[in-house]
Amino acid sequence: xxxxxxxxIYLARVEPGAVDAWLxxxxxxxxxAAAGKHRWRTRGYHDGAEIPVLMVxxxxxxxxxxxxxxxxxxxxxxxxxxxxxxxRLGCEVRCSLGGWQPGDDPDRFLQVKxxxxxATIDWPDSGQ
Numbered sequence: 001x002x003x004x005x006x007x008x009i010y011l012a013r014v015e016p017g018a019v020d021a022w023l024x025x026x027x028x029x030x031x032x033a034a035a036g037k038h039r040w041r042t043r044g045y046h047d048g049a050e051i052p053v054l055m056v057x058x059x060x061x062x063x064x065x066x067x068x069x070x071x072x073x074x075x076x077x078x079x080x081x082x083x084x085x086x087x088r089l090g091c092e093v094r095c096s097l098g099g100w101q102p103g104d105d106p107d108r109f110l111q112v113k114x115x116x117x118x119a120t121i122d123w124p125d126s127g128q
Contacts, residue, residue, distance in 0.1 A: 005071045009082045010063035010109075012092040016040070019055065019066070022088045026074060027051055046074050061124050063094065079110050086112040094123060 011019070016032060023029040027044025029051075035041040038057040043050055049072035059065035068081070075081035078095035086093040094109045097120065109123040 003071050003076045004078060007068040007070075007073050007075055007078050007081045008095065009066050009078060009085055010060060010094040011066055011085065011089065012063050012094075014064065014089050014091045018089050022085065023053060025088075026084070027053070029053060046072055079112075082110060082112045083116075083118075086114055087116065090114045094121075 020029075020031040023032070023042060023044055027046055029042045029044030032040035032042045032053070032055055035054070040055040040057075042053045044053055045051060049070060051068055051070040051073055054065075054067045054069065056065040056067075066085070068075075073081065075084065079097075082093040082095040085091075091114055093112045095112075097108050097110055107122050107124070109121055111119045111121045111123075
């Protein structure tokens with residue numbers, strides 16, 4: 001499977017402490033630190049590679065964006081990360097369906113619920 005150049009997921013109503021604990025386990029990252037209004041940063045590591053992490057609160061429809069600016073994460077694709085995050089954080093997670101190409105529908109997302117169920121949704125117009 002081709003690795004994505006970066007990973008971005010969207011978290012619904014999650015406790016920052018839970019995100020810190022997950023990032024600490026997955027990437028040996030210190031807790032997120034304030035980096036401006038509604039922005040938090042940290043740096044983790046995986047297989048010796050440094051992985052910059054940015055969380056933006058209330059990025060879209062009440063979801064926080066969690067962005068890993070590296071191709072060296074433990075996850076090959078956004079969906080892999082979303083599935084682990086939903087399971088570990090116990091919250092709904094959304095991500096793009098795949099690598100975006102011109103002509104793709106930018107509003108189609110994978111929705112992963114805390115119970116592991118998945119659906120393809122239109123977002124932000126899903127009404128969910």
